[in-house]
Amino acid sequence: MEVFNYLLGGFANALTPQYLLLAAIGVTIGTAVGVLPGIGPALTVALLLPLTYSFDPAGALIMFAGIYYGGMYGGSTTSILLNTPGESASVATTFEGFAMAKSGRAGPALATAAIGSFVAGTLSTMLLTFVAPLLARVALLFQPADYFALTVLAFVSVTALVGSSLIRGMISLFIGLFFGLIGIDVLSGQARLTFGVVELLDGIDVVVVAVGLFAVGEALYVASQLRHSKEEILDVRSSVWMNREEWRRSWPAWLRGALIGFPLGALPAGGAEIPTFLSYTLEKRLSKHKDEWGRGAIEGVAGPEAANNAAFSGVLVPLLTLGLPTSATAAILLAAFQIYNLQPGPLLFQKSPDLVWTLIASLYIGNVMLLILNLPLIRMWVKILTIPRPLLYSGILVFGTLGVYSMANSFVDVLLMYAIGVIGFFMRRFQLPVGPAILGLILLPLAEAQFRRALAISQGDLSVFVTRPLSLGLLLAALAALVLPYLPALAARLTGKRTSAGRLVFGKGDED
Amino acid sequence: MRRFITYLLMLAMLISACGNQTASTSQTVQYPTEPINIMAPASPGGGWDSTARAMQAALSATTGQTVQVYNVSGAGGTIGLAQFVNEAKGKPHELMVGGLVMVGAIQTNKAPVNLSQVTPIALLTAEAEAIVVPADSKYQTMQELIADFKANPTAITWGGGSAGGTDHILVGLIAKAAGVAPNQVNYIAYSGGGEATAAILSGAVTAGVSGVSEFAEQVAAGTMRMLAVSSEERLEGVNAPTLKEAGVDVALMNWRAVFGAPNLTAEQRAAVIAAIEKMHGSKEWQEALAKNGWRDFFRTGDEFNTFLQNEITRIEGVLRDLGLVQ
Numbered sequence: 001m002e003v004f005n006y007l008l009g010g011f012a013n014a015l016t017p018q019y020l021l022l023a024a025i026g027v028t029i030g031t032a033v034g035v036l037p038g039i040g041p042a043l044t045v046a047l048l049l050p051l052t053y054s055f056d057p058a059g060a061l062i063m064f065a066g067i068y069y070g071g072m073y074g075g076s077t078t079s080i081l082l083n084t085p086g087e088s089a090s091v092a093t094t095f096e097g098f099a100m101a102k103s104g105r106a107g108p109a110l111a112t113a114a115i116g117s118f119v120a121g122t123l124s125t126m127l128l129t130f131v132a133p134l135l136a137r138v139a140l141l142f143q144p145a146d147y148f149a150l151t152v153l154a155f156v157s158v159t160a161l162v163g164s165s166l167i168r169g170m171i172s173l174f175i176g177l178f179f180g181l182i183g184i185d186v187l188s189g190q191a192r193l194t195f196g197v198v199e200l201l202d203g204i205d206v207v208v209v210a211v212g213l214f215a216v217g218e219a220l221y222v223a224s225q226l227r228h229s230k231e232e233i234l235d236v237r238s239s240v241w242m243n244r245e246e247w248r249r250s251w252p253a254w255l256r257g258a259l260i261g262f263p264l265g266a267l268p269a270g271g272a273e274i275p276t277f278l279s280y281t282l283e284k285r286l287s288k289h290k291d292e293w294g295r296g297a298i299e300g301v302a303g304p305e306a307a308n309n310a311a312f313s314g315v316l317v318p319l320l321t322l323g324l325p326t327s328a329t330a331a332i333l334l335a336a337f338q339i340y341n342l343q344p345g346p347l348l349f350q351k352s353p354d355l356v357w358t359l360i361a362s363l364y365i366g367n368v369m370l371l372i373l374n375l376p377l378i379r380m381w382v383k384i385l386t387i388p389r390p391l392l393y394s395g396i397l398v399f400g401t402l403g404v405y406s407m408a409n410s411f412v413d414v415l416l417m418y419a420i421g422v423i424g425f426f427m428r429r430f431q432l433p434v435g436p437a438i439l440g441l442i443l444l445p446l447a448e449a450q451f452r453r454a455l456a457i458s459q460g461d462l463s464v465f466v467t468r469p470l471s472l473g474l475l476l477a478a479l480a481a482l483v484l485p486y487l488p489a490l491a492a493r494l495t496g497k498r499t500s501a502g503r504l505v506f507g508k509g510d511e512d
Numbered sequence: 513m514r515r516f517i518t519y520l521l522m523l524a525m526l527i528s529a530c531g532n533q534t535a536s537t538s539q540t541v542q543y544p545t546e547p548i549n550i551m552a553p554a555s556p557g558g559g560w561d562s563t564a565r566a567m568q569a570a571l572s573a574t575t576g577q578t579v580q581v582y583n584v585s586g587a588g589g590t591i592g593l594a595q596f597v598n599e600a601k602g603k604p605h606e607l608m609v610g611g612l613v614m615v616g617a618i619q620t621n622k623a624p625v626n627l628s629q630v631t632p633i634a635l636l637t638a639e640a641e642a643i644v645v646p647a648d649s650k651y652q653t654m655q656e657l658i659a660d661f662k663a664n665p666t667a668i669t670w671g672g673g674s675a676g677g678t679d680h681i682l683v684g685l686i687a688k689a690a691g692v693a694p695n696q697v698n699y700i701a702y703s704g705g706g707e708a709t710a711a712i713l714s715g716a717v718t719a720g721v722s723g724v725s726e727f728a729e730q731v732a733a734g735t736m737r738m739l740a741v742s743s744e745e746r747l748e749g750v751n752a753p754t755l756k757e758a759g760v761d762v763a764l765m766n767w768r769a770v771f772g773a774p775n776l777t778a779e780q781r782a783a784v785i786a787a788i789e790k791m792h793g794s795k796e797w798q799e800a801l802a803k804n805g806w807r808d809f810f811r812t813g814d815e816f817n818t819f820l821q822n823e824i825t826r827i828e829g830v831l832r833d834l835g836l837v838q
Contacts, residue, residue, distance in 0.1 A: 053555075139710075140710065140713050140714055141714055142710075142714055143711070143714050143715070143716035144700075144711070144716055184587070184621070184674075185675070186674050186675065186701050186702070186703050187675055187700075187701045188675055188701075188836075189620050189674065189675030189676035189680075189701070189836050190836075191621070198586070198587060198590070198591055198594065198621070198623075198624075199586065199591065201586060201587035201590075201591075201621055202585070202586045202587055323707075339555070341558065342706075343704060343706030343707055343710075345706065345707065345710050346710045346713070346714075347706060347709055347710050347713075350729070350733075351706070351729065408555070408583070408584070408585050408586065409582075409583075409584065410586075453700050453711075453716075456669070456698060456700055457669050457698075457700060457716060457717065459666055459667070459698070
């Protein structure tokens, strides 16, 4: 099995002191930002990108992956102790996790989250190890028409499934699209929406948009809310160890969470929120202790926490093999690859096998690190929550401003970042999810370019999208994703029952 | 050690200056006398950036001066060029890397500045382009491809880098040479060679165009067939005829060069050229060429000037024919 050879080679690289150190830094930062509400891995990677230009690509990507994973681990801490999800993939954890903490069982809740993250993270990394090289081979068959169909599927499922309101998700997505269209059109070489500003010719960097929407927008929003909110942090009084009963109830939930998280993360509808809610619902349905739900059922923490970690490895599959980001964080990771002149896609496994396998090996290592980091040291992470918000956010603003300026030494970028930040503030104010905007920025211009390429190749014949089986299948899947959420309501209407059930809704759709 | 080398160099210059006193009166400008700054008008990691950094290593070894590289990225180098034109006037210690892509970008982006405003110093490297087809393509030779291209131009799709870039320019030149109207060219632009490579392998486009090195691995692996290269002569270690051999009278090199600041005096220009010549001969530069697989294309002074003027005229013409410049 050549996969094993590659993987062993990856471990040999990843176990060098330099990469171990970077992985350790990544998971530590990741845990910290995961713990802090409002700051997530997408923002953190965006902030760090300009500082890592001079790193070697493998090292930087190992660190970024560590941040992403760490964020998934850290997010559970805030959900459980504060009833505030550290990032949106931990929303489902708050339901049972906070209930457990209130009844004095914060320790086991944190333990099942951390161990579950480890189990699912490791399991899904194994799946990634075997699935990604296979998919990379299949991905070589993808032509522009197929890519376009794939982006349609991604964009339909993101807007249809995520967010409490379809219209809000769409608005956010199209705000992203607008920013994505600015600059020189890759197909025709003509400038679009640049209004004669030369600095806009290359388009707006995803980092500028991400830091603006996430960091500046969040800082402004927090500042506007600061006087109104009061938070109570629950103590970790009990031991962080689980008893036999809790182990027995946790492990099936971890495995199910991992099995839900990985494929859903890998689908173009990706992201980590949907699988966490699916896992939560599934555990609730399967539980033999239905009376405990709402008062702290451990399965309700174990499942979603396993699912969100598994989803990350899943998200890496289309990112590495197709160059297709399926979540805001993946969009930023894509930008990171491109900064180092690496093009994720079918050829990445051929052209940069060392880098890919070192990265994958580092995921295994990062998971071990995170387990150590999160279990015994959990009380230390809770302390991070006591950092005063004004200090924290002003720090982030300074860091973000410096980072964005240093990218291209461009003052225009800084102005843009703040202008986009104001948009981000109003998006939060009117409950528009921010994640789809980042995704729209990357995905929709990609969809447009592939659509036009497909038509140029077919010399204007639209049937190219339905005559290729791959493209047709993906478009049908997109149609299903569009219709599916309305099926319960439709079924209810057809059977004549009056019901309050509207669309199926997963998550609040704000990934960061 | 560096100081010692500088001292020796100055001594050598002094001696040679004394010896030539009667022959030359203008060769005595000392250069460099202060740290040298090299602008790479692109983001870190690309071709211009790595060229600038290789120069940095070689120049600091040959001159003993501190050499710094800074990046001003954007719009095919025209943002960097604009800044260089405005801020470096008359300063011989300011250098900028540039190349063929910049010539095209100045025209397609209607840049407010152009290369006539800076001082050409030396051509450094050049890479030939390659025309490839997927291994299972019916085209075995460039002649067959051109025959079909002439018969039905729009049915042949060419995949390559961004619109108006080197790859696109080459296809435009091929069309002209083959007697096909360039506006009939069905060129499918990708954001870079890597993305184009995947598209070629998927069979989405008829033929692919990019730098020889971009396709080398795939050709070696047998997944692509190289039909022709765009250099004047056959390339060592590359098993493909030149376009000219294949009956298409076109040669195009993706060259990179170094430019000096605007408004340099003749003496300053000569001194900078001398320093770059010395750099070119250094062990460090030759190692960098080998390490990066760059082909030496060294030409200085008037030879470079003439070359540059010809390239500007030729590229403006083909971009106009392709409809990218009005």
